[in-house]
Amino acid sequence: MVTTPTVWKARDQINQSGSGSESDVEIIDIGFGRYVAVWTEADGGPVASSIVEPGSDLVGQIFDAEGNTIGSEFLVNFGNRVDDEQDAALAPHLGGGFVAAYEDTDALGTSIAIWYLDVNGAFQDFVVIPDDGTDTLANPSIAMAANGNYLITYERSDNAGDTNIVGRTLSADFNTLSNEFTIFESIDVADDSTNPEVAALSNGNFVVVFEDEYRGDAADIDVKFKILSATGTEISTPSDVIAGTSRLENDPHVAALAGGGFVVVWRDDESDGTGDPGIQATVYDNDGVEMNNFIHVNTTTAGDQNDPEVAALADGGFVVVWNDPGSGVVRGQRFDAGGNKVGSEFTENFSVEDNPVVAALSDGRFIVGFEDVDNAPTDIDIHGTIFDPRTSPINGTANADVLTSRKDGATVNGLGGADTLLGQEESDTLNGGDGNDFLYGRANADFLDGGANDDFLDGGAGVDDMRGGAGNDTYIVDNASDFILENAGQGTDSVFSSADYTLGANIENLTLTGSAVNAGGNGIANVLTGHNGVNRLDGFNGNDILRGLGGNDFLFGGNNDDTLDGGTGADAMTGGAGDDIYYVDNAGDTVIEAAGQGTDTVASSVSHILAANVENLGLSGTANISGTGNSLSNILVGNSGNNALYGGGGADGLDGKGGADDMRGGTGDDVYFVDNAGDGVTEAAGQGTDSVASSVSFTLGANVENLVLTGSAAINGTGNGLANALVGNAGGNTLDDGGVGDDILSGGLGKDVLLGKGGKDVFVFADPVGAANADKIVKFKHKKDSIFLDKDIFAAVGTKVGKKEYFEGSKAQDKNDHIIRKGNKLYYDEDGKGGTKQVLFAKLDKKAVTDHKDFDVGDFVI
Structure with a gap:
């Protein structure tokens, strides 16, 4: 078990700006794992010298929990820099950061300024307690209660030389500063009450300690304390730490203990029985009742032990530090909550040390700050040592x-x-x-x-x-x-590894850093990410995502549906079993798939030829690049540029997307998607039955059989010399069979023009009938062409149009008259006898001849 505190961080210089004259350091924990040190820098110091106005200033530096600086030194009084600012006292702020109360002296006198700075040392708010032009204010002290409110104590000295202890309360939001009230007033005009220090007690009250000089006798100074309420009203009358003695007690300090109560320490001229001054302490409860009195703090008794400071520790105890000028060192002693010594006296021996302070850190350690006066008076630095009193x-x-x-x-x-x-x-x-x-x-x-x-x-x-x-x-x-x-x-967990690493069970993601080369997944869906070097990523089982980033990487997806992206560099990617997706961005990228390992897709930003056993290719980006299929039935999709798509073997689907694209399906029954008038479709003879789906007007090129118009625009479709099937969209289309060939023309929705010309053409009506969908048949050839009626749309007709179902006249005459020719118009009568209104579905040339034999009924399939 630890008893004597051990050094956690060896002494280090707190002021970072180099030589100068720094003094009167104060340190406090400011929350969020940080502490701040504030000291007085003499005029002309490294920070103060950057200020136009003369005089001393207060400089701060923030540190992290391990004693490392955060940012640079900063001016605490940056908005109030004229003349001298010094003697800071610190308190925490409820929201983090700190409050500094200090003397601000100009030609008119000394005021007390109170500044609030956040955890980064940035100014937030301030108030000023002004002097009245006659009295002098000095020695501020400040403490924060649990509710965030403050008590500020200070000395007020009048022209008669009488010094009293006074105070004010300040609200947590800095909006309400109370009127000044007297804490202790000297009995005699020759008396002086000085050196106040305040601490906030666990019950919401405050305790103030101070020196009281008796009738001007500098050899008879008592240390007293007084307890005040949260609003500054008197709870107890002033009490002596040692009653009924005429001796020199001075330099009092107080700390509120974590478990309740408080401890007062002071320098006592007669404390150690050797005639040399020593350090004394007394522990009190929250009501000011002595729990352990007149504790002799220092074990080392030779010489004048002085300048005591005290801090409460997280374990309920406290630590006292003081100056041993005879040895030139700062000493310390740890105590438990009852005031019993814990361990031995400790010290940090180095050079010549003076004016120590001690501050507890939020995790139970404490820091001792002091002046290194080895090169005084020209070069005085502030140093600090972090000690650890904790046990595990x-x-x-x-x-x-x-x-x-x-x-x-x-x-x-x-x-x-x-x-x-x-x-x-x-x-x-x-x-x-x-x-x-x-x-x-x-x-x-x-x-x-x-x-x-x-x-x-x-x-x-x-x-x-x-x-x-x-x-x-x-x-x-x-x-x-x-x-x-x-x-x-x-949950979903991630590993960042600078060493080769394979994920254990139930971990999802792994990213390589530094010089690591290999990353391995596990049986679940992993995301494996490499770096700019050469990596090997193995997904193994699971639907994995593998990202190589830079370098020439090797990616192995393993089983299941994987996504492989090698990143920049010439990458080798093997998906394995499952429906895999590959991202290609380098002409040197290779994709490896074995037969029967799923339906795989490549997304490429460069021209790419599908490797064996890979089914689909999508081009990305905006560049004019090409995509080439293999012997399988491929789907090839372009980007927004002008692409060249080559299907090769198999029944391929080719969609150029944006741009004027050149599409060539090769052998097999291919399907083309056209969206640009500049798109080209090329097929050689004997390369299957091919189809175009177009959202713009389009004329079939040689050796392409079918055309389907898409969308709802009024666009046109034209066939070629083959037997074509032309299908319209939801708009009003003109379908031209191209002049020769036995063609099928289906207008779809809208008022379409169906132009048969040569060959034995079939005009299809497979959409709901009505005037809005009535198509015009041009150049219908009796006994050669036919009109095909969908059996579901024309359900009343039955399986065929016979003599009984076909009637030429103004309207149906009996129950069998379903197809009515009236002039050059064709109507559908559902009940066959005119009981319901007959519906127009087609128009013919006026000279066109028709009879019942020109009609067929069935299912329409291209």
């Missing part, structure tokens, strides 16, 4: 914590909230608990357990054991032997 396990709270491990390893439990757990050089156990946690093991073999929610786990160097638990977790792997455990149903 280290526990967080229900809130979002930033917790560091011990340097020799520990178990760290985040518990509730979105926690950041930071391991150190030895082996650590990091348990995130609830919340979206960040776990970083750092060196050696660590155990990381994210717990519930979406966690980020990075074991760091060493062979680590990582378990994300429920939620969508992210893992960082740097060793091929790193172990990851995920159970089924625990």
Whole structure:
């Protein structure tokens, strides 16, 4: 078990700007795993020298939980820079960040300025307590209550030389600053009450400690304390820490303890019995009742032990630090909540140290800051050392914590909230608990357990054991032997690995980083991503997505339906069994498929020829590129450019999409999709029965048999010398059989013109009848051409049009008259006797001759 605090981070220079005169440092934890140091920089210092106005200024630097700087030094009093700003006291802000109360001195006097800065050191708000032109204000102290409100205490000195302790309260939103009230007023005009310091108690009250000089006798100074309510009213009268003595007690400091109560420390001229001044402390409860009095703090008694400071620790105890000028070092002693010493006196020996401060950090450690006066007075720097009094396990709270491990390893439990757990050089156990946690093991073999929610786990160097638990977790792997455990149903998890790695069970995604080469999936649907080097990605089973990114990669999909994208570089992609999709962007990309391994598709941004056993090709982008099929029945789709599509063998589907495309199906019964008047369709003789589906007016080229118009535009279709089937769309079309050949013409919806010309042509009516769909038949040839009626549309006709069903006249005469020719118009009468209105469905040339033998009935199929 740890007793004496150990060094967690060896002393380091806090002020980063180099030489100068820095003094009076204050440090405070500001939340979100950060702390801030604020010090006074003399006129002409490295930061102050950048300011036009003369005088000393307050400079700050923010640090992360591990003592690393965040950003640069900044001016705390940046909007209030005239003359001298100094002697800052710090308090946290309820929303994160900090509040600095400091002396602001100009030619008219000294005011107390109170500035609120956020966790990045950016100004947020301020108030000023002005002097009245006669009195002097000094030595501010500030504390924040649990509700976010503040008590500010300070000295007010009048022209008669009398100094009293006064205070004001300030609301958390900085909108309400109370009137000044007296905390302690000296009895005699020669008396001085000085050096106040305030702490916020766990019950909502405040305690103020201060020095009281008796009747101007500098050798008789008492340390007193007084308890005030949250509004500054008196709860208890001032009490002496040592009653009834005439001695020199000075430099008091106070800290409210985590478990309730408070501790007061001070320098006492007669404390150690050797005649040398020492450090004393007394522990009180929240009501000011002594729990352990007159504690002799310092073990080292030689010389003048002075400048004490105290900080409450998370374990309920406290730590006291002080200056040992005879040895030139800062010393410290840890205590439990009852005021009993824990472990031995500790120190950080280096150079000549002075004016120490101590601040507790939110994870239980504490930092000691001090002045390095080895080169005083020309060069005084601020240094700090982080100490660790904790034992394992280290526990967080229900809130979002930033917790560091011990340097020799520990178990760290985040518990509730979105926690950041930071391991150190030895082996650590990091348990995130609830919340979206960040776990970083750092060196050696660590155990990381994210717990519930979406966690980020990075074991760091060493062979680590990582378990994300429920939620969508992210893992960082740097060793091929790193172990990851995920159970089924625990979210979608991702691994980023700088080493060759194969996913364990129930992990979905893997991305290679750094110099890693190989990535392997598992039996579920994985996303495997390479980097700019040469990678091998193996999906194995599952519907996987493989992304090679840069480099000449090797991608193996394995079983099931995979998506393979090699990225830039000449990639070799093998899909395996299943319906696979390939993305091609390099002429050197190769696609490998064995027979019987599903229906596969290539999406290519460059000209591409389908490899054997690959069925479909889609061109992407806008470039004028080509796509070529193989011996299978392929689907070839172009892009928005002018493409050349070559089907090859098989019954192919060719769709050029945008642009004027050149499409050649090759052997087999091919289907073309046309959307541009500049599209070309080329077929050689004897290469199957081919069809065009066109959304623009189109004339069939040689050796193409069928044309279907699509959409609803009024466009036209023209056949060729073959026996063509021409089908209209929903608009008014003109279908021209091309002059020769035995053609089939079906207008579809709309008022169409069906032009038969030569050959034995068939005019099809397979859409609902009505004047809006009545087509005109041009050049109908009696006893050669035929009019085909769909049996479902013309259901009353039966299986054929006989003499009884066909009638020439104005309207039907009996129940069998279903097809009525009236002049050059053809009507359909459903009941056959004129009981219902006959419906127009076609018009003929006026000289056209028809009889019942010119009609056929059946199912229309091209």
